[in-house]
Amino acid sequence: MEAGGQDSAIVKCDAVVKTYQQGAIQxxxxxxxxxxxxxxxxxxxxxxxxxxKTTLLNMIGGLDRFGSGEVWxxxxxxxxxxxxxxxxxxxxxxxxxxxxxxxxxxxxxxxNVEFIMQLQGVAQAExxxxxxxxxxxxxxxxMEQRLPAELSGGQQQRVAVARALVSHPxxxxxxxxxxxxxxxxxxxxxxxxxxxxxxxxTTLIVATHxxxxxxxxRRKLVIKDGTVAExx
Amino acid sequence: MGSLSLIFPLAWRNLWRxxxxxxxxxxxxxxxxxxxxxxxxxMRAWSRAAVVETINNLTGHGQIHAPGYLDDPNVDHRISHLxxxxxxxxxRPPVSHFARRVRVPAMIRTERESAPVELLGIEPEREQGLSxxxxxxxxxxxxxxxxxxxxLLGEQLAKRLQTRLGRRLVLMSQGADGGIEERGLRIVGIxxxxxxxxxxxxFITLPQAQALLQxxxxxxxLVYRLADxxxxxxxxxxxAQQAGELEVRAWDELQPFTKAxxxxxxxxxxxxxxxxxxxxxxxxxxTLLVAVFERMREFGLLQALGMKPRWLLxxxxxxxxxxxxLATLSGLLAGMATxxxxxxxxxxxxxxxxxxxxxxxxxxxDWTELRLIGISVMLMGLLASLYPAxxxxxxxxxxxxxxxxx
Numbered sequence: 001m002e003a004g005g006q007d008s009a010i011v012k013c014d015a016v017v018k019t020y021q022q023g024a025i026q027x028x029x030x031x032x033x034x035x036x037x038x039x040x041x042x043x044x045x046x047x048x049x050x051x052x053k054t055t056l057l058n059m060i061g062g063l064d065r066f067g068s069g070e071v072w073x074x075x076x077x078x079x080x081x082x083x084x085x086x087x088x089x090x091x092x093x094x095x096x097x098x099x100x101x102x103x104x105x106x107x108x109x110x111x112n113v114e115f116i117m118q119l120q121g122v123a124q125a126e127x128x129x130x131x132x133x134x135x136x137x138x139x140x141x142x143m144e145q146r147l148p149a150e151l152s153g154g155q156q157q158r159v160a161v162a163r164a165l166v167s168h169p170x171x172x173x174x175x176x177x178x179x180x181x182x183x184x185x186x187x188x189x190x191x192x193x194x195x196x197x198x199x200x201x202t203t204l205i206v207a208t209h210x211x212x213x214x215x216x217x218r219r220k221l222v223i224k225d226g227t228v229a230e231x232x
Numbered sequence: 233m234g235s236l237s238l239i240f241p242l243a244w245r246n247l248w249r250x251x252x253x254x255x256x257x258x259x260x261x262x263x264x265x266x267x268x269x270x271x272x273x274x275m276r277a278w279s280r281a282a283v284v285e286t287i288n289n290l291t292g293h294g295q296i297h298a299p300g301y302l303d304d305p306n307v308d309h310r311i312s313h314l315x316x317x318x319x320x321x322x323x324r325p326p327v328s329h330f331a332r333r334v335r336v337p338a339m340i341r342t343e344r345e346s347a348p349v350e351l352l353g354i355e356p357e358r359e360q361g362l363s364x365x366x367x368x369x370x371x372x373x374x375x376x377x378x379x380x381x382x383x384l385l386g387e388q389l390a391k392r393l394q395t396r397l398g399r400r401l402v403l404m405s406q407g408a409d410g411g412i413e414e415r416g417l418r419i420v421g422i423x424x425x426x427x428x429x430x431x432x433x434x435f436i437t438l439p440q441a442q443a444l445l446q447x448x449x450x451x452x453x454l455v456y457r458l459a460d461x462x463x464x465x466x467x468x469x470x471x472a473q474q475a476g477e478l479e480v481r482a483w484d485e486l487q488p489f490t491k492a493x494x495x496x497x498x499x500x501x502x503x504x505x506x507x508x509x510x511x512x513x514x515x516x517x518x519t520l521l522v523a524v525f526e527r528m529r530e531f532g533l534l535q536a537l538g539m540k541p542r543w544l545l546x547x548x549x550x551x552x553x554x555x556x557x558l559a560t561l562s563g564l565l566a567g568m569a570t571x572x573x574x575x576x577x578x579x580x581x582x583x584x585x586x587x588x589x590x591x592x593x594x595x596x597x598d599w600t601e602l603r604l605i606g607i608s609v610m611l612m613g614l615l616a617s618l619y620p621a622x623x624x625x626x627x628x629x630x631x632x633x634x635x636x637x638x
Contacts, residue, residue: 063536084540091538104530106245118238119538163537 265563317474353441
């Protein structure tokens, strides 16, 4: 589908099907989803647990393989990429924020933020400078040397957001980023993400079932039984 | 590779993440390497001591006999003259010493007891540097002249015969004409040696033995010693070419038990090394597999963040390499220190004599073996680490990340 690489969509899915094998039973997770997300959008993939929203997020991030259909990220079809090329795509274009276990336990907050830049080959001085700035931006100035175990859940998510943003990826994929946070921390994190979306124009796609998060996003895609039930 | 600056510190910190597990694995590798070094050095020292003891006792590096003597060592099988080619080889390097001996079965009798013995007629001067006997006399004296009339007895034989230094005894043996010859001799020296030699060997001078047996200048065996034991096979072969019908044997043919002991010792070392390798490998595979399973989510995260599978593989191999390197180096150093600590010898006790070895052994480091152990443990360990590392690298990130959050 040529259109995938030629229109303004940063993410495009066409009839994406994903089925999981659980023993002898085949469980359909995505039943031919098609959608298009434009550059700079702040989108929520809303839906109940098991609806397929996280599966869809993983397909877009190249973390998993789909059975049929196609996903394009910045015009590049993911089905034709091998694991190494998918790792390159994630490194250069996509930032991730997961629900939990976001940080590398043996690295400090600053080193976690610098991790992707280091993989990208950014010079040390520049890495230090950028990581200091972004950690200050997410309210963690003075906590650069702390290990993840020495940070609260909210602080860990801020480090994860800082890491996702610091290399200016085209897309940030967040999977239930507020699931383990209290309402105050959730609100702070969402406000910060919304501000960064406006400032940098980064496309934000958030899988969530939290109404507070859904309200924060400008576009809502409701996923139900592996299909897009609503788009508003 | 630029990513090494990222992967190496990550591997180092992960190594100490579960400090106790890493230290236990390193301890297992350390013990294996340490035991390989020390066992190798001590076992070789032991078998080496047995060889040296054998050569020093009466065997030398080789012997020449009349045909049939080795099967039936009696007075009928004796050497009358040496071929000139043999004599020429014996006077040049690598031969350092040689001597003629009469060596026949005999009986010895005191006023109280009698005992079967092996009679050795020796050239006292030539035995210096060739065998143990010039330095083994603990009571009395060694022969002071080539034809001194006297006899040397082992401590145990003297005890058995209920005799002592200065007493007389009667030595009997079959002479060249088939009759029994006998001679009264005074005990001039009591010697201490290996139990078998102390119990069954008696020494008189060669002229005395030749006179007793009435064999003129004939002798039973010619014993030689070399500057370097490595030349024993070649020298025996050269002598055999010149010896005509005489039989030439290197020490390892004359003492197959010692040779077998040496081979068994070498075999034991290699079996131990193989067992140690297996222990290291299984220990490492187990530790890494547990570590990999524990850290699956982390590997998923690393891959989600853009770390390529081959970098993950490299990270785990570096972790394993660091663990192996530290433990192997420590094991080698500790093993070397232990072996060096016994530089002045390790006393094994009197019991060692019963196994043909010296009571004191001198373990030595073999640098080739140390290098071999170090490199082999590292290679085997890394090879064993490949499976867990591949398992981690081939993990699909979503299987460990998304499954828990969907």
